[in-house]
Amino acid sequence: MNDEKVLSDFIRDIIEREMEEGKHDGRVQTRFPPEPNGYLHIGHAKSIVLNFGIAEQYDGKCNLRFDDTNPTREEEEFVSSMIEDIHWLGYDWDDRLFFASDYFGQLYEWAVQLIKDGKAYVDDLSPEEIREYRGTLTEPGKESPFRDRSVEENLDLFQGMKEGEFMEEERVLRAKIDMASPNINLRDPVMYRILHETHHRTGDEWCIYPTYDWAHGQSDSIEKITHSLCTLEFKNNRPLYNWFLDQLGIFHPRQIEFARLNITYTVLSKRRLIQLVEEGYVNGWDDPRMPTLSGMRRRGITPESIRHFIEHVGVAKKQSTIQRSKLDHFIRDDLNARTPRANGVLRPLKVVITNYPEDKVEMMEFPNHPGDESFGTRDVPFSKEIYIDRDDFREDPPKRFWRLSPGKEVRLRYAYFMTCQDVVKDEDGKIVELRCTVDPETRGGAAPDGRKVKGTLHWVSVPHALDVEVRVYDRLFNDPFPLDAEEGGDFTDSLNPDSLQVYSHVKVEPSLQGVKAGDRYQFERVGYFCVDPDSTEEKLVFNQTIALYDSWAKIEKRQEQERKRRKS
RNA sequence: UGGGGAGUGGUGCAAUGGUAGCACAGCGGCCUUUGGAGCCGUUGAUCCUGGUUCGAGUCCGGGCUCCCCAGCCA
Numbered sequence: 001m002n003d004e005k006v007l008s009d010f011i012r013d014i015i016e017r018e019m020e021e022g023k024h025d026g027r028v029q030t031r032f033p034p035e036p037n038g039y040l041h042i043g044h045a046k047s048i049v050l051n052f053g054i055a056e057q058y059d060g061k062c063n064l065r066f067d068d069t070n071p072t073r074e075e076e077e078f079v080s081s082m083i084e085d086i087h088w089l090g091y092d093w094d095d096r097l098f099f100a101s102d103y104f105g106q107l108y109e110w111a112v113q114l115i116k117d118g119k120a121y122v123d124d125l126s127p128e129e130i131r132e133y134r135g136t137l138t139e140p141g142k143e144s145p146f147r148d149r150s151v152e153e154n155l156d157l158f159q160g161m162k163e164g165e166f167m168e169e170e171r172v173l174r175a176k177i178d179m180a181s182p183n184i185n186l187r188d189p190v191m192y193r194i195l196h197e198t199h200h201r202t203g204d205e206w207c208i209y210p211t212y213d214w215a216h217g218q219s220d221s222i223e224k225i226t227h228s229l230c231t232l233e234f235k236n237n238r239p240l241y242n243w244f245l246d247q248l249g250i251f252h253p254r255q256i257e258f259a260r261l262n263i264t265y266t267v268l269s270k271r272r273l274i275q276l277v278e279e280g281y282v283n284g285w286d287d288p289r290m291p292t293l294s295g296m297r298r299r300g301i302t303p304e305s306i307r308h309f310i311e312h313v314g315v316a317k318k319q320s321t322i323q324r325s326k327l328d329h330f331i332r333d334d335l336n337a338r339t340p341r342a343n344g345v346l347r348p349l350k351v352v353i354t355n356y357p358e359d360k361v362e363m364m365e366f367p368n369h370p371g372d373e374s375f376g377t378r379d380v381p382f383s384k385e386i387y388i389d390r391d392d393f394r395e396d397p398p399k400r401f402w403r404l405s406p407g408k409e410v411r412l413r414y415a416y417f418m419t420c421q422d423v424v425k426d427e428d429g430k431i432v433e434l435r436c437t438v439d440p441e442t443r444g445g446a447a448p449d450g451r452k453v454k455g456t457l458h459w460v461s462v463p464h465a466l467d468v469e470v471r472v473y474d475r476l477f478n479d480p481f482p483l484d485a486e487e488g489g490d491f492t493d494s495l496n497p498d499s500l501q502v503y504s505h506v507k508v509e510p511s512l513q514g515v516k517a518g519d520r521y522q523f524e525r526v527g528y529f530c531v532d533p534d535s536t537e538e539k540l541v542f543n544q545t546i547a548l549y550d551s552w553a554k555i556e557k558r559q560e561q562e563r564k565r566r567k568s
Numbered sequence: 569u570g571g572g573g574a575g576u577g578g579u580g581c582a583a584u585g586g587u588a589g590c591a592c593a594g595c596g597g598c599c600u601u602u603g604g605a606g607c608c609g610u611u612g613a614u615c616c617u618g619g620u621u622c623g624a625g626u627c628c629g630g631g632c633u634c635c636c637c638a639g640c641c642a
């Protein structure tokens with residue numbers, strides 16, 4: 001199941017080629033550089049798995065570096081949640097936890113150096129003027145009137161910026177490159193802006209903060225990163241990344257861009273995720289419907305399945321969207337192997353077994369994992385009254401429905417063959433109870449006469465059942481590409497109103513008494529479930545991680561379409 | 569429109585001038601005390617157009633489509 005095949009992609013090809021050439025003496029050093037302004041999601045997981053995975057594969061190291069250059073949007077809360085999430089995914093950075101803010105001093109010195117070299121200048125233009133002077137995609141920009149200030153004046157002004165002598169937006173430090181460059185990033189990019197904010201780590205020590213372009217490459221250089229992996233949209237920034245490093249003459253990492261992860265029926269942009277949380281479409285960052293790592297963890301998805309998924313998706317430069325079913329496959333694949341089984345009835349329908357003694361209770365032996373004996377067995381009580389799922393009974397069964405219906409015999413898993421004798425309804429015609437008989441010769445679920453039944457049902461004894469809550473999740477969006485629906489509307493327009501369904505009186509077998517938040521089970525024939533932290537002593541709460549592959553639902557759907565097609 | 573990227577089955581990833589392959593999805597079957605799992609089989613693709621070559625997904629020319637860049641965001 002865990003195919004240990006050696007991963008290969010265009011980035012690893014580059015690394016291997018460089019190793020053969022002896023570059024960096026074969027040393028490989030990567031980094032994962034999140035900005036602590038939100039929660040990590042599965043899109044970040046691609047970068048995490050890539051960076052840590054490559055380091056591992058080539059006997060290198062991967063640093064964790066928080067890119068905290070903008071105090072207006074970053075918070076400590078996000079730092080700790082990110083650390084937790086990356087650890088949960090299975091990666092560690094030993095003592096190599098860094099912050100871009102650790103380098104503010106060095107960055108300042110280097111900026112002074114560039115000013116002295118005549119390669120950076122203080123600009124007094126307003127933000128609006130800077131934008132106007134920048135030109136457009138098709139027209140070159142024009143140079144700021146402040147571009148040719150003397151080194152002394154620049155030094156003086158820059159120090160003034162640092163010492164808080166100016167207001168925000170009053171001045172910036174810009175690199176002096178080329179206002180006519182076809183690459184807009186090279187039209188004298190801003191290196192420092194004035195921000196009178198308290199930084200989560202440096203406090204009020206600084207009132208100027210480096211921009212991404214100025215901070216990132218230099219931070220990579222300080223950490224002697226050999227391969228700086230980032231997403232495609234930074235491709236246009238690479239010439240600038242290289243320019244700073246070349247002007248400074250310092251260690252020069254190589255930036256390589258790859259396509260970010262997209263998945264159907266969800267959004268993976270921090271901005272929209274924030275919107276979902278803040279506008280209350282979901283219940284927080286760790287809502288099990290969220291594609292955040294904390295949400296997926298709460299839902300019961302394993303880190304292993306996320307890693308396998310990412311590894312199988314591959315790395316390339318083509319902008320792409322992975323089908324959700326692929327993620328689902330790896331979630332089931334891992335859960336199937338590792339979760340013990342249990343019985344849970346989501347929509348209970350009471351069954352009275354008329355030929356079974358009133359007070360008798362038998363313990364039936366169930367394997368905890370039919371495919372893996374090492375999970376052991378457990379005893380499950382059986383009695384005169386049991387619950388089965390309403391979906392497992394049809395008064396008027398359609399073709400190929402193998403489950404219970406009047407007069408039909410099915411197997412109660414690891415218990416008895418059972419035949420439906422009678423259907424009890426209330427005054428509204430709603431089925432409230434089934435009356436059935438059991439064949440005592442079939443105890444354990446096998447017939448001595450060799451007769452077969454097609455259907456096997458799961459069940460829970462009424463007097464022994466635990467009453468729990470189950471939350472079943474569906475896709476958050478009805479549109480496979482929620483962002484495409486934005487034209488003329490908002491991506492929230494395609495939100496699925498039925499993405500959360502709560503079953504408040506689910507009946508589960510008594511062995512589940514005392515389970516802990518995070519514990520996972522397969523409710524046989526239903527799906528995989530994970531105990532939610534909302535659980536209390538009185539009431540357990542389960543999240544459905546994912547349903548089992550349901551071939552009957554598929555058959556029925558097809559039958560329905562067939563019927564519709566014939567009608568029209 | 570200037571610049572930078574990318575186009576291979578439904579989806580994603582391979583094939584590095586030499587039989588277009590793998591995974592997911594789909595379809596069919598086997599097996600089954602989960603209509604689960606597993607196993608076997610199978611449908612289906614090189615954006616278009618010229619050229620180079622014994623041979624082109626790969627190299628060259630032309631075109632088309634999609635994505636990124638005009639934050640003192642990252």
